[in-house]
Structure formats: C-alpha cells, structure tokens
Amino acid sequence: MPDLAPVKRALISVSDKTGLAELGRALAERGIELVSTGGSAKALRVAGLEVRDVADLTGFPEMMDGRVKTLHPAVHGGLLALRDEPSHAAAMEEHGIGGIDLLVVNLYPFEATVAAGGDYAACVENIDIGGPAMIRAAAKNHGYVTVVVDVEDYPALLKQLDARGGTTRAFRQTMAQRAYARTAAYDAAVSTWMAGAIGEETPRRRAVAGTLAQSLRYGENPHQSAAFYVDGSDRPGVATATQHQGKELSYNNINDTDAAFELVSEFAGGDPACVIVKHANPCGVAQGATLAEAYARAFDCDRVSAFGGIIALNRELDEETAQAITGIFTEVVIAPGATEAAREVFAAKKNLRLLTTEALADPAEAGRMLKQVAGGYLVQDRDNGRIDPDALKVVTKRAPSEQEMADMRFAWTVAKHVKSNAIVYVRDGATVGVGAGQMSRVDSARIAARKSADMAEALGLDAPLIKGSVVASDAFFPFADGLMAAAEAGATAVIQPGGSMRDADVIAAADEAGLAMVFTGMRHFRH
Known part of the structure; x- marks a missing residue:
C-alpha cells in the first residue's frame, strides 16, 4: 500500500449537490478527469465543466429509470484493481478498464424520504443500490483509491491534493472508515424502517447508527472518554436545540437536560410550568400563573438540590423569570424560546448554557429506547403511557x-x-x-x-x-x-x-x- 496515491480520474455521483460545482471545478483545475452519472453530470456541465458519462466507460446506457448504471466491471474493476498487482493490471489492459482513483458519492435520500412521511413505494424507490456498492468497493481498495461520502470532507480532500499532489494513506484510511460507517448507518435506517413497515417488533437483527454531534471532554467522570451522537430524529430536545451561550455541554449536562425537557413537555398546553432536575431526577416541579411563579414554586421544593441544576420551561423564557433564575448557580436552561430581554439577562452569566428548541416534545409519541448491558443491549418502547x-x-x-x-x-x-x-x-x-x-x-x-x-x-x-x-x-x-x-x-x-x-x-x-x-x-x- 503506497503512502501517496495519485488522483487522475474521479467518479462523482451525488444525490446532495451541495458544493458539487465548486468541487468539480477544483478537481478539473488540478487536471483530474471527471466521470459522472445522471443529475450529477448535468449539474457539472451546467457549471461549465467537461464531464465524461459513466455510459462511456461501461458501453451501456443508464436503464430501468436509473436503477442500473454503475453496476458494471468497468466501474467496479476501476475501483477494486490493485494497481501494483500484475494480474490485475493485465486484466485492466485486456478488458479496457481504466483506474478510478477518487470516488465521490452520497446516497439517495432514504432517511429524508422516511422523515417526510413517504409511502412504502416511495421509500423502497429511495433505497440506493449502486452507491453503497461503489462506496464499499472503493473503501476496500483504500490502499489506492480515495472515497469521499460527506460534503464536509471536500475541503480536506482539496487540501490533500494541494499539499501532496495526491492523498496520503492515513487520509484514505480515515475516508474509508467514514465510508463504511455511512453505508452501515444507511442499511440500519433501511432495516429499521422496514421492520416497522411490516410490523416486525423484534427483528432478528437490529442495527443502530448515529452521527457525531459533539466530542465531549469526558463522560460521567473525568477518567471516562465520551461523545454525543444524534440519530437524525426531529424530536424537540437537547439533540435538536440551539445553544445561544455558555460553555460546551458535558455528558451529565446532556443527560440531565434531556430528563428535564422530557418532563416539562408533559405540561404542553397547560399553565406555565418549570422543572428543576439534579442528577436526572426532578427536585422541583411546579405550575403557576406566570413562568416566574412556576419557577419560584419549583425552587421552594428543594432549594439545596436546585443549586447547579438544570431548568426546563414549557414556554418562552421571559425577562422576569430569567432574573429569578440568575439568583443561584444554574448549569443549563432549556425552553421552547427566549425573549431578547431574557437573553440579555443571561448574557451576564457567561457559563450559563441557554438552549431553545422551538417546540416541546410530544409525550405520546412512539419511539424506541436502548440500554446497554454486558454483551448486548435492551430495547423497549418509550414510556408514553398516560392515564x-x-x-x-x-x-x-x-x-x-x-x-x-x-x-x-x-x-x-x-x-x-x-x-x-x-x-x-x-x-x-x-x-x-x-x-x-x-x-x-x-x-x-x-x-x-x-x-x-x-x-x-x-x-x-x-x-x-x-x-x-x-x-x-x-x-x-x-x-x-x-x-x-x-x-x-x-x-x-x-x-x-x-x-x-x-x-x-x-x-x-x-x-x-x-x-x-x-x-x-x-x-x-x-x-
């Protein structure tokens, strides 16, 4: 496996066209031949770039509504061939297969289709086949081929090409790992959706995937490493909230903020409500005529435990309540919103985290919860039971x-x-x-x-x-x-x-x- 792999030809096939024209132009300026498919090729040509169709490599046109276009030896041979293996080189020469040094692919928007409420047929149609096959092939052959599956990695790729004139082994290994993680997450999304669609509550195999949202300083204790992953759900809460100020959230902050927000969401549509949580348990919960009154009543349940706690509110944080909250040290405040005046009050407390969610979570919403145990994990429905x-x-x-x-x-x-x-x-x-x-x-x-x-x-x-x-x-x-x-x-x-x-x-x-x-x-x- 060489340390430096040159990039002479790139195959680009992306569903998400973000940054595509800029990437194509940057690759072309570096003398890299562009090969592409369908909509990607069209977008590159609109940007004024010269692009070769995959059909020119395979000798077959795209067919069956685009379902068959890259599943061909001319593509997979170009991705999988070991460049320094004589028999592979001979096979490429015999069958007219050119090497593909860079693969840029992102997949059909299956997760977005499911999230948008697509019917069964629409979801099935958005299961990508050729994309994952190419990604896995390129990632396996990362000794020679660079694979990029995330738009966020385009700048790093170009930086490699500028600094090295190719890509390093370490970079290709990193990209390969990310590629396999992406296809694994994609397959997890498909299998999870299909289990639900056919009513399979306990499938023989259950795949779980997440996307890194934040590397944490440590876990529950300083000697434990930790990270925060999100699952792509749009359920309002700590994972989807906007942080307006304060230090980075810690592992315990995230856990406790989730507990507080899930409880306060039980009071959606009711009187102003406040929840104060310490170590994942509520130490004060109250409703009142105003949010400030609700906070004061919750605080009076256990003022000692409230110190350094997490506060969740069921409506927009106002100035009066913000003033009251700043009376003691508080780690996090989470609410559907916050007025400008309230945010100005909190601005004086630089370490206080303020999160807004735009909405409350639905306590009746179905969902799954996971808990890891030695050798496996438990799966159960979210406790959405209400009397x-x-x-x-x-x-x-x-x-x-x-x-x-x-x-x-x-x-x-x-x-x-x-x-x-x-x-x-x-x-x-x-x-x-x-x-x-x-x-x-x-x-x-x-x-x-x-x-x-x-x-x-x-x-x-x-x-x-x-x-x-x-x-x-x-x-x-x-x-x-x-x-x-x-x-x-x-x-x-x-x-x-x-x-x-x-x-x-x-x-x-x-x-x-x-x-x-x-x-x-x-x-x-x-x-």
Missing part, C-alpha cells in the same frame, strides 16, 4: 376532592420521570417533596418528607408544605407501611397503580387513616 382521568378507580371509602384529584394527576405525571422507587408529594400544583431511587418505597416516602421539613425550616414556615399534600407512588405499595409513612408525613390522598397481592390490606389501612386513594392500573418504573 385517562375518567379511568381512575377510587378504591377507598372517601373519594378525593377536586383539588386532590388535580394534584394527584400532577404528582403521577412527575413520578413517571423519577427514578424508582419513586414517591412524589404535591400540593396545589407544585411538588413539595420528592423521594427518588431508593431500594425501599418506605425510605423514598420518608426521605421526601424529611426534605420537605428541612425546606419548611429554611423558609420559616409554621409547617412543612407536605402537610395536606397528595402523594404518588410509581408502583404499587406491597405493604401498608409505605402508605402509612406518607400519611404520617401529612398526605391526605394517594395515587398508585394497584395490583399488589395485599391491595385489600393497603386499602383498609387507607380507610382507617381517612385517606382517599385511587388506582391507575399502570405503573411507571424508571431505572
């Missing part, structure tokens, strides 16, 4: 009041986003205690109560806000002890899935304590 208020089952003698029922629905929504075992106390549309991630549901109930008591002391209240609250449990109470811990803390009503073998005992304990309790019939474990 029908009319389907809630009152199981106690006392029915909840209208306010209790509203708060229970709020608490249930928040509990869905709290790590199990999750206990969430809510009063008047704001969390007043959150217990997350404990091995015992009783401990979660008690931790939330203790934190509420600490906040009452800090705020100078006569009693913790948890007194007179409602409580949500993400899964059923297996015994009455967890329920009693919540009642002792001051909860008056309970929302939980039900379904325990001891439901009757738990209901009896609730009746004895004068609690109202409803069953949802749905749990929300979150690990």
